[in-house]
Structure formats: structure tokens, C-alpha cells
Amino acid sequence: MRIGIIGCGNIAHQIKKWGFNISAVYDIYPERCQDMNGNICNDINELIEESDFIIEAASPQAVKDYAMDIIAAEKSMIIMSIGGLVDREFRERLFSLARDRGVNIYLPSGAIGGIDIIKTARIAGLHRVTLKTTKNAKTLGYEVSEKTLVFRGMASEAIRKFPKSVNVAVLLSIVSDMDIDVEIYADPTARENIHEIIVEGEFGKATIRVVNKPSPDNPRTSYLAALSPIYLLRSIEDVIHMGV
Ligand SMILES: NC(=O)c1ccc[n+]([C@@H]2O[C@H](COP(=O)([O-])OP(=O)(O)OC[C@H]3O[C@@H](n4cnc5c(N)ncnc54)[C@H](O)[C@@H]3O)[C@@H](O)[C@H]2O)c1
Incomplete structure (x- = not known):
């Protein structure tokens, strides 16, 4: 499989x-891209042509x-x-095109867990x-002296207020x-991004708390998030699928 990034x-x-x-x-x-493997493409069309995934x-x-x-070219992503x-x-147009073309769109768990439960x-x-x-105050753009609740509301509103923390x-x-x-x-003292997810439903209740260390090479990306496409790529190539 030719992987394009x-x-x-x-x-x-x-x-x-x-x-x-x-x-x-x-x-x-x-x-x-100089220190990456693979051909450095001049535009997105060249990348699509040179990749299967x-x-x-x-x-x-x-x-x-x-x-x-990418999806119209029948490449999974x-x-x-x-x-x-x-x-x-x-989103619905994109997902519907993928179903029509018979290709896959994968959304990795990234920096959190609990997607399987939901x-x-x-x-x-x-x-x-x-x-x-919970994130470092400066990363969020706040000057505070102690841990402070800066937003409570629905995701649709949070996304508008914190466009850099939406994933x-x-x-x-x-x-x-x-x-x-x-x-x-x-x-103000947080060094890790902490995500606590509380799921309530007919099944009962689950709480998942992830304390994310930064990636060794880049403090802006949670290590777990950087590892999640690696797991996904391995699982695509495997025949045994656990916890999905
Ligand atoms: N799903 C998650 O939980 C999760 C977690 C971490 C990061 N992310 C997202 O993944 C993406 C990559 O993260 P990263 O830490 O590798 O970021 P990064 O900033 O280290 O690298 C992004 C690279 O993409 C390039 N780029 C930006 N826009 C582009 C475009 N339109 N066309 C081609 N290249 C473009 C930039 O020049 C940069 O080199 C970000 O959007 C980030 O928000 C998601």
C-alpha cells in the first residue's frame, strides 16, 4: 500500500x-518534508495520484x-x-461520497479514550x-493565578471560542x-493536557480520564494523539480487531 501524507x-x-x-x-x-521518506509532491493532485491511502x-x-x-479519487484516508x-x-456530504465510492474514512481516537464505549x-x-x-492557561490565552473554569457550554459554542482546541x-x-x-x-501550572469524558446512557455510566504527556519531539502535540494513527495503520493491516 502506497501511503501518502x-x-x-x-x-x-x-x-x-x-x-x-x-x-x-x-x-x-x-x-x-526534507527529512521524510517518499516523493515530495508539488501539489495535492500529485500526492493523490502517487498514494493508495x-x-x-x-x-x-x-x-x-x-x-x-481524495475520496472522489477513491482513496481511503x-x-x-x-x-x-x-x-x-x-461532513455528511463527505461521508456519503465515501459510501458511494466504497472507500474508508478513519477518525482516530487521537488524544482521548472511550470512543469504543460511546x-x-x-x-x-x-x-x-x-x-x-484542562490545559495550560497560556496555551488557552488566559493569565490566571490558579486553575479556573473559563468555559461551560455546548461543544458547538466551545468550538467557536477555542478554534485551536476543537479536535x-x-x-x-x-x-x-x-x-x-x-x-x-x-x-497556570499544567504541563499536560487532561481530558475527562463522562458518558451516561442506558448502559450505565463511564468516566475516562486521560492525562496526556506531550510528544517527545514536539510539546504542542499530545503523545497519545501522535501515536493513534500508528495504531490505526497497524490495525488496518491486521486481521484481528480488538476493542472496536
Ligand atoms: N485528533 C486529535 O486528537 C489530534 C491531536 C493532535 C493533533 N491533531 C491535528 O492533527 C494535525 C497535525 O498535527 P501536528 O501536531 O502534526 O501539526 P504540526 O503543526 O506539527 O504539522 C502540520 C504541518 O501541516 C502543514 N500544513 C498546514 N496546512 C496545510 C495545508 N493546507 N496543506 C498542506 N500542508 C499543510 C504545516 O506546514 C505543518 O508542516 C493538526 O491539525 C492538529 O490539530 C489532532
Whole structure:
């Protein structure tokens, strides 16, 4: 399988580091691809042509700009910038095109856990999904002296107020098929991004708390998030599928 990657940042470099053979790469700043494997493409069309399977690891805008063309070309893809799927109408058109063309779109768990519980619990009915996120205050743009609740509301509003921290909230909203409750805490001393997910439904209640260390090579990306496409790529190649 020829793997193509859009965006030669931290996640792309992790994929290279864990031994995947990459055929083609594309970045709006091509110099960032110099130490990657594979042909450095001049544009997205060249990348699509030279890949059988594409990993988007660039930006929400990249999802909006390229995902339709990738799926129309009948190439399966992983989307890391889940924030690019925030618009329900766009998302449904993209998913529907993938079903028509018989190709797969993978949305990895990224920096959180519990997606398996939400998907399973949805069968009998979900009552409520809550996301409580704690991040370093400066990263969120706040000057506070102690851990402070800076947002409480629905995911749709949180996404507008914190456009750089949307991936987890959008993924949970898509998987739950509801506008989830979100609380965001700014902590002046936090070194880790903490996500607590509370799922309530006919099945009972689950609480998942993930304390994310930053990636060894890039403090802006949670290590678990950078590892999640690696697991996904391995599982695609495997015949035994656990916990899905
Ligand atoms: N799903 C999750 O939980 C999760 C977690 C972490 C990161 N992410 C997302 O994954 C994406 C990649 O993360 P990263 O840490 O590797 O980022 P990064 O900033 O290290 O790298 C992104 C690279 O993509 C390139 N790029 C940006 N827009 C582009 C475009 N339109 N076309 C081509 N190249 C483009 C940039 O030049 C950069 O080199 C980000 O959007 C990030 O928000 C998702």
C-alpha cells in the first residue's frame, strides 16, 4: 500500500519514526518534508495520484480543501484534523461520497479514550456526554493565578471560542451524534493536557480520564494523539480487531 501524507509536522514524523513506508508527502512548506521518506509532491493532485491511502496530518483547512478530492479519487484516508469536520453539512456530504465510492474514512481516537464505549452505548441510547478539558492557561490565552473554569457550554459554542482546541470536542460530538457538554479549565501550572469524558446512557455510566504527556519531539502535540494513527495503520493491516 502506497501511503501518502499531507502535512510534514509532528504527526507525520512520528509515522516515519515508527517504521511505516511512506511513498509521497505534501506540505505547503515543502522544506518541512526534507527529512521524510517518499516523493515530495508539488501539489495535492500529485500526492493523490502517487498514494493508495492518504493521511491528513495538516490542518482543519486542509480537510476542507482536499478531503472531497481524495475520496472522489477513491482513496481511503485518515483524518487527524477532526476540527475540519465541524460543519455537519460538509461532513455528511463527505461521508456519503465515501459510501458511494466504497472507500474508508478513519477518525482516530487521537488524544482521548472511550470512543469504543460511546459507539457501543449509542446502540441502546446515550443520555449525556460531557468533556472536561484542562490545559495550560497560556496555551488557552488566559493569565490566571490558579486553575479556573473559563468555559461551560455546548461543544458547538466551545468550538467557536477555542478554534485551536476543537479536535476532541468535534470527535466526541460526531461519535455521540449530539451536541455534547463541555467544560474548559485554564491551569497556570499544567504541563499536560487532561481530558475527562463522562458518558451516561442506558448502559450505565463511564468516566475516562486521560492525562496526556506531550510528544517527545514536539510539546504542542499530545503523545497519545501522535501515536493513534500508528495504531490505526497497524490495525488496518491486521486481521484481528480488538476493542472496536
Ligand atoms: N485528533 C486529535 O486528537 C489530534 C491531536 C493532535 C493533533 N491533531 C491535528 O492533527 C494535525 C497535525 O498535527 P501536528 O501536531 O502534526 O501539526 P504540526 O503543526 O506539527 O504539522 C502540520 C504541518 O501541516 C502543514 N500544513 C498546514 N496546512 C496545510 C495545508 N493546507 N496543506 C498542506 N500542508 C499543510 C504545516 O506546514 C505543518 O508542516 C493538526 O491539525 C492538529 O490539530 C489532532
